[in-house]
């Protein structure tokens with residue numbers, strides 16, 4: 567007797583351990599160094615049996631994935647989020663026959679030194695560094711990125727000449743504040759996980775600088791134009807970066823009408839603004855090197 571076909575089929579699936587918080591210290595005499603990561607492991611492969619029949623024979627426990635992260639931090643150290651992700655992704659896919667794809671997503675929190683002890687730190691109020699490494703069929707894809715890099719220009723930004731319909735009330739503005747919290751992911755051309763020439767940490771710092779330089783250096787006619795300039799600057803000056811995806815919330819600052827209080831409030835006078843937190847415009851785009859494929863998912867939240 568042949569089994570009747572299943573009415574419901576298993577679709578795309580993955581499993582793993584999310585948000586493994588690991589802090590690695592290294593000591594250079596009295597000078598200590600720290601790397602503070604939040605690591606998420608997502609594994610995929612031959613997982614029909616566990617879903618259909620409850621057979622765990624091909625399932626590496628998520629608890630083991632967590633232990634592996636801690637053990638690798640001790641055994642290999644954490645040179646950079648990208649390198650650590652590559653080591654982990656390769657490990658899972660090369661040691662377990664049932665696992666065909668490993669995706670390691672890492673957030674790094676920055677600490678700055680305080681005092682002169684060599685072992686005292688203050689958590690930096692900076693952006694969060696991001697890395698994602700995907701290992702599948704021997705190929706390694708490395709994305710680097712950042713989120714929460716809040717920037718503002720208090721002039722050199724306008725928004726005029728836009729479409730006006732029956733519902734448009736927005737006044738044209740030739741001197742507005744432009745502020746955003748940058749989320750960016752960029753893709754490294756190398757598919758075998760080789761570090762870019764300057765190394766992962768310097769490559770990251772360079773891309774961050776290029777984003778900031780383009781934001782500060784662009785006279786903005788729209789956040790869309792600023793976004794494109796920021797992405798293009800990273801592709802132009804970065805080392806081996808083919809694609810960058812940016813998500814820029816427009817953190818609106820509305821210049822107030824203070825005439826009821828007999829006060830003018832022009833930008834040129836040093837105006838007062840209402841910093842609105844929502845709703846916000848959300849400007850998102852990928853910028854690509856000509857000839858490169860768009861491989862970074864459009865929905866960065868699901869990356």
Ligand SMILES: O=c1[nH]c(=O)c2[nH]c(=O)[nH]c2[nH]1
Nearest residue numbers: 725736787788789790816847
């Ligand atoms: O830079 C901007 N782009 C827009 O598309 C837009 N829409 C809007 O209301 N304000 C702005 N600002």
